Amino acid sequence: MLAGEGSAGIIRQMEVALFLGQxxxxxxxxxxxxxxxxxxxxxxxxxxxxMLGRAYERGWGVSRNVRQAMACFHYAAxxxxxxxxxxxxxxxxxxxxxxxxQQKAFSHYLAAARLGVxxxxxxxxxxxxxxxxxxxxxxxxxMTYYKAGAEAGDCWGFYNMGRLALGEGKKDAxxxxxxxxVRYEFPGCYFALRELLEGVAxxxxxxxxxxxxxxxxxxxx
Numbered sequence: 001m002l003a004g005e006g007s008a009g010i011i012r013q014m015e016v017a018l019f020l021g022q023x024x025x026x027x028x029x030x031x032x033x034x035x036x037x038x039x040x041x042x043x044x045x046x047x048x049x050x051m052l053g054r055a056y057e058r059g060w061g062v063s064r065n066v067r068q069a070m071a072c073f074h075y076a077a078x079x080x081x082x083x084x085x086x087x088x089x090x091x092x093x094x095x096x097x098x099x100x101x102q103q104k105a106f107s108h109y110l111a112a113a114r115l116g117v118x119x120x121x122x123x124x125x126x127x128x129x130x131x132x133x134x135x136x137x138x139x140x141x142x143m144t145y146y147k148a149g150a151e152a153g154d155c156w157g158f159y160n161m162g163r164l165a166l167g168e169g170k171k172d173a174x175x176x177x178x179x180x181x182v183r184y185e186f187p188g189c190y191f192a193l194r195e196l197l198e199g200v201a202x203x204x205x206x207x208x209x210x211x212x213x214x215x216x217x218x219x220x221x
Contacts, residue, residue, distance in 0.1 A: 014043040034061030046079035066097030082115030102132040118152035121145045155184035171202045178208055190216050
């Protein structure tokens with residue numbers, strides 16, 4: 001812990017270290033990024049500790065260590081860092097390095113959403129659609145969360161609203177939702193849409209798939 005924790009100077013130091021760490025990460029300089037995240041986390045500020053957890057989770061400049069990542073996330077979550085709850089939710093949802101627990105994932109996503117993490121809304125929709133926490137799939141509640149996520153600017157909220165509309169045969173509505181998802185230019189969403197629309201017998205949706213494929217190829221150049 002650094003002296004003067006909580007002072008404006010220490011907070012500024014933490015923010016600068018996080019910025020430098022993110023900049024190094026964007027350049028692919030993972031070792032330098034890790035050093036900056038360690039420096040930032042010495043303030044014990046939950047935002048910084050959460051980012052150190054992400055470094056351990058993803059193996060950015062350090063050997064991947066899910067146990068250490070979770071320790072960081074749990075600390076930050078206890079300090080009401082929404083993204084720490086979200087990251088814990090992702091780990092419990094995916095089971096990468098730990099046992100899958102959809103109930104724990106739900107609890108952490110709910111906490112994240114209450115702390116303002118918009119991406120958690122879509123994940124809550126997925127869990128309600130899968131039957132968590134009630135034990136019965138509830139598409140109506142899932143759609144409420146997907147729509148809320150979309151309105152908050154999460155491309156996956158638009159994707160899932162379009163997916164459900166497509167499943168109901170509402171192709172024009174699904175195309176509208178999907179086009180909103182594409183507008184966010186998120187590669188993962190592009191790949192998911194291209195796979196979902198493969199073989200769909202609709203001229204507009206196939207035109208959208210061609211457009212998405214061109215975007216993917218453009219990003220890979």
